[in-house]
Amino acid sequence: MKAYIKLTLPLWVAALPLGLSNSLSQPLSAILLLPLIAVAFALKRSKIATLLLLLAITVTAIRITASAAHEYSIYQMVRSGLPFLYICIVLGSYKQLQTYISTKFSTLDPDGSRTEKLAYIYVTLQTIQVVALYLDIPIANVASKSDGDSFRLMLYPMTSIVLLFYYGWRQQMWILTGMAALIIFSTGSKTYLAAMLILIPIATASRLSSWRLLTSTLGILTLCGIVYYTNPLSITRLASYITEERGADITREYEISHAKSTFQQDALTMLAGNGLAHPLTPGVPTSDERWFENSKYDIENAYWSILAKLGILGSTLTSMMLVRTIKNKTMIATGIILLIFGLKTSYQFFTTFDGTLLLLWSILIAEACQRRSNKCNLRHIQAHELKPINFRR
Secondary structure, three states, X not given: OHHHHXXXXXHHHHOOOOOOEHHHHHHHHHHHOHHHHHHHHHOOOOHHHHHHHHHHHHHHHHHHHHXXXXXXXXXXXXXXXXXXXXXXXXXXXHHHHHHHHHHHHHHHOOOOHHHHXXXXXXXXXXXXXXXXXXOOOOOOOEEEEEOOOOOEEEEOOOHHHHHHHHHHHHOOOHHXXXXXXXXXXXXXXXXXXXXXXXXXXXXXXXXXXXXXXXXXXHHHHHHHHHHHHHOOHHHHHHHHHHHOOOOOOHHHHHHHHHHHHHHOOOHHHHHHOOOOOOXXXXXXXXXXXXXXXXXXXXXXXXXXXHHHHHHHHHHHHHHXXXXXHOOOHHHHHHHHHHHHHHHHOOOOOOOOOXXXXXXXXXXXXXXHHHHHHHHHHHHHHXXXXXXXXXOOO
């Protein structure tokens, strides 16, 4: 029980409606995830993760030493470096961590029911925060929010909600799926909507059967009905993004162009990157000084952010660690989420702990799905066992 609490505590606490801003949610996550990081660090660590961390630390140190006119920030190094450290440790020991959790949960959660309950608690708490925000009750942990005609909100941590939507659809837990879809619609984000739509056929195909196809079809029709009658902002933005903007995003293009320039400035930078404390852009003009300062170091595209910060070598090592974790259907879904969100933001790797929480959910969900599948297979075998034949003399 102690191990279960230690590993799941950061998940349900992160969803508690405490009215925290993103700047408060991140330090809290760093503290709550420490037991998981300690466990992962104590397990057999990956040589790739060690090399990647050494590369990031070395390049950052060299940049700080050689930088003139204070073109670096210790605060930004910690802001980007701590989440990156966490996700490297978890990715590096992912297989061992999965084995450890499976062993610890074998008696506590033999059929995956505890993970199901945890998922319901998590999504319910996030749904309460969404409803509260619409009712102007300030209890939500808001990562970002926009008011006016285009009301949008991002709760922390959001990426895990997409994986929980996949989990609910795969296991046909429609209440869980519906609440996760509601949270995704409330973001008004074309990226979240695209990820959700891509994961639906993957979740449906995980265990094909006539009944499953029927219920999944009904689920899709229900979702389409919700979209039609509520007309969420995400649909409008996705349509305009495809038809009018033709895939363009001015802010993202501005940041990527500067990231390319810093990446291509010399052969050494292309190979090893700029480190975690060096500005990559002049900053996005805004009246918010703090947001303007952070925008110098943040790139709204994970691929160019990793390339600019870690170079070709660091990007290769990161890709190798991610590929090594893809051992089951849940991790395939997790990889798809990271790839899709990589086009939008680098927050899963730098500046937030969303990526680490997503990986923890992927382990728990994979274990729960496996245990539930084993239980169903056992029932099927028992139902079709041949009865002993009594021979009369």
